[in-house]
Amino acid sequence: MTGIRSARPFTGRHMAAILVTFFGVVITVNVMMARLATSTFGGVVVENSYVASQKFNGWLDEARQERALGWHAGIARQADGALSVVLTDAAGHPIGDATVTATAEHPLGLRGDVALTLPAHGAGHYGAALPEGRWRIKLVARRGGQTWRSVGEVG
Structure with missing residues (x-):
């Protein structure tokens, strides 16, 4: 023989290994990003967004008055x-x-x-x-x- 190997057929095991590797990488990156996001953000911006939305125009008026003071x-x-x-x-x-x-x-x-x-x-x-x-x-x-x-x- 001249050293030429015959190609192995692509089987279900090959496809399963590709899929497991692909989704393993995706899940690992998602878990890492979620952990980084939750460990660096303190949490609450406002306690109650509905109440904050009701006060918003008043806050804008206060800001205009403060800006006018200079x-x-x-x-x-x-x-x-x-x-x-x-x-x-x-x-x-x-x-x-x-x-x-x-x-x-x-x-x-x-x-x-x-x-x-x-x-x-x-x-x-x-x-x-x-x-x-x-x-x-x-x-x-x-x-x-x-x-x-x-x-x-x-x-």
């Missing part, structure tokens, strides 16, 4: 690790005598929220102690019946 917040972390906020109005003047509170949220929801009250440390300067790490800061400033909100990040 306030700005400089949110940063000081050298000692404390949270520092500088509030200014539309003309760039410091906003004093405001009541400033904040909620520090971990970006991935791995740590609990930290509620902060930021006392004034001078004209337009507010600050409070903040644990180490990266935080999303939801700031609320109130002065003379006006409420203004801002979101920033510190790391």
Whole structure:
């Protein structure tokens, strides 16, 4: 003989092996993606989507009123690790005598929220102690019946 092998016939076992391999890969990838998705997302965006939908137009009105104020917040972390906020109005003047509170949220929801009250440390300067790490800061400033909100990040 000259070394030529005869081709083996394609059988049901071959087809079964192909199908099992194909679906095994698909299922493995799906399980991996589902585990990654559930391990990195904290969960709830709103508690009740129907109630949130009923409040949506009110939230838009509040946002327009806040934008009309023209306030700005400089949110940063000081050298000692404390949270520092500088509030200014539309003309760039410091906003004093405001009541400033904040909620520090971990970006991935791995740590609990930290509620902060930021006392004034001078004209337009507010600050409070903040644990180490990266935080999303939801700031609320109130002065003379006006409420203004801002979101920033510190790391």
